[in-house]
Amino acid sequence: MEKKKITEILKEKFPEKIKQTSAQFGDETIVIERDFLRDLCTFMMKEPYAYTMLLDLTCVDYMGEDLRFEMVYHLFSMANNERLRIKVRLSEKDLKIDSLTPLWKNANWLEREVYDMFGVHFEGHPYLVRLFMYDSFEGYPLRKDYPLRKRQPLIPMRRKV
Amino acid sequence: MSGGWFTTKLNYVIGWGRKFSLFHYPFITACCGMEYMSTACAHWDFDRFGCGLTTFSPRQADLIMVVGTISQKEAPVLKTIYDQMCEPKWVLAIGACTLSGGIYDNYAVVQGIDNIIPVDVYVPGCPPRPETILDAIVKLQEKIQNQEQEFRWKRRK
Numbered sequence: 001m002e003k004k005k006i007t008e009i010l011k012e013k014f015p016e017k018i019k020q021t022s023a024q025f026g027d028e029t030i031v032i033e034r035d036f037l038r039d040l041c042t043f044m045m046k047e048p049y050a051y052t053m054l055l056d057l058t059c060v061d062y063m064g065e066d067l068r069f070e071m072v073y074h075l076f077s078m079a080n081n082e083r084l085r086i087k088v089r090l091s092e093k094d095l096k097i098d099s100l101t102p103l104w105k106n107a108n109w110l111e112r113e114v115y116d117m118f119g120v121h122f123e124g125h126p127y128l129v130r131l132f133m134y135d136s137f138e139g140y141p142l143r144k145d146y147p148l149r150k151r152q153p154l155i156p157m158r159r160k161v
Numbered sequence: 162m163s164g165g166w167f168t169t170k171l172n173y174v175i176g177w178g179r180k181f182s183l184f185h186y187p188f189i190t191a192c193c194g195m196e197y198m199s200t201a202c203a204h205w206d207f208d209r210f211g212c213g214l215t216t217f218s219p220r221q222a223d224l225i226m227v228v229g230t231i232s233q234k235e236a237p238v239l240k241t242i243y244d245q246m247c248e249p250k251w252v253l254a255i256g257a258c259t260l261s262g263g264i265y266d267n268y269a270v271v272q273g274i275d276n277i278i279p280v281d282v283y284v285p286g287c288p289p290r291p292e293t294i295l296d297a298i299v300k301l302q303e304k305i306q307n308q309e310q311e312f313r314w315k316r317r318k
Contacts, residue, residue: 134234148267150268153233153271153276155236155237155277159276
């Protein structure tokens, strides 16, 4: 008998929480609401699914859409050798989401990176400051509306940039 | 170059001495460093040109080799290191990213280190071959030989 896919299991278990699922060539993806993220991840970490590893955490900017930003979480289950992708859409006006640092330690720097590049606020993060850019840097460089040629040098340049 | 026989000969001798005793400080930040390493090691070996002593203290260096991408965050560090070097000093900029930012035309990268410090010889390439770096060293030596030498007890005009 073929094993049941994780997306179907989750759809049966939380029918009203999961907005959308898709699976193609082994990329099981679910789209959920923002408030459900921490609970879902806590649930996924436990047996029998045991998604104990957070592979990556990143953000996508869909400028012009209603819910502009999309957080993407890649989970991996070492016990079952399965992957799962969780997506959460966020609006620009209310750009915050629960931090996953209490669950996975590596989420700390990944969330700082997303905060640095996109300006998403992670609630419950222990130390949410910029990771790559310097503190005096203004704006969020990976947003689509950051000017392409805008430069913010730390020291005065010898000629005009 | 103006001056009498003694002045020009002294200038020549000092230039000769300086061009064959370049102590260099490698400021290596990126993949061009691999080319620097092979240039420094036995295959190409720029010690043949009197440029072999690597110092990791900028205060003892005559030549700073800037090899690799310089980000905006790193620019103050490079500037400080250059300021710490004693006169006379020369700068070799190696690789496309160092010269112009290269492919990184974005918010994070300095668009050419001549925005921060003066550069004597530019070495283009992504990355430049070791022969190119050797050629740059020879060109720098020509420049040092032919420039007007500064020294402490020199009479100023």
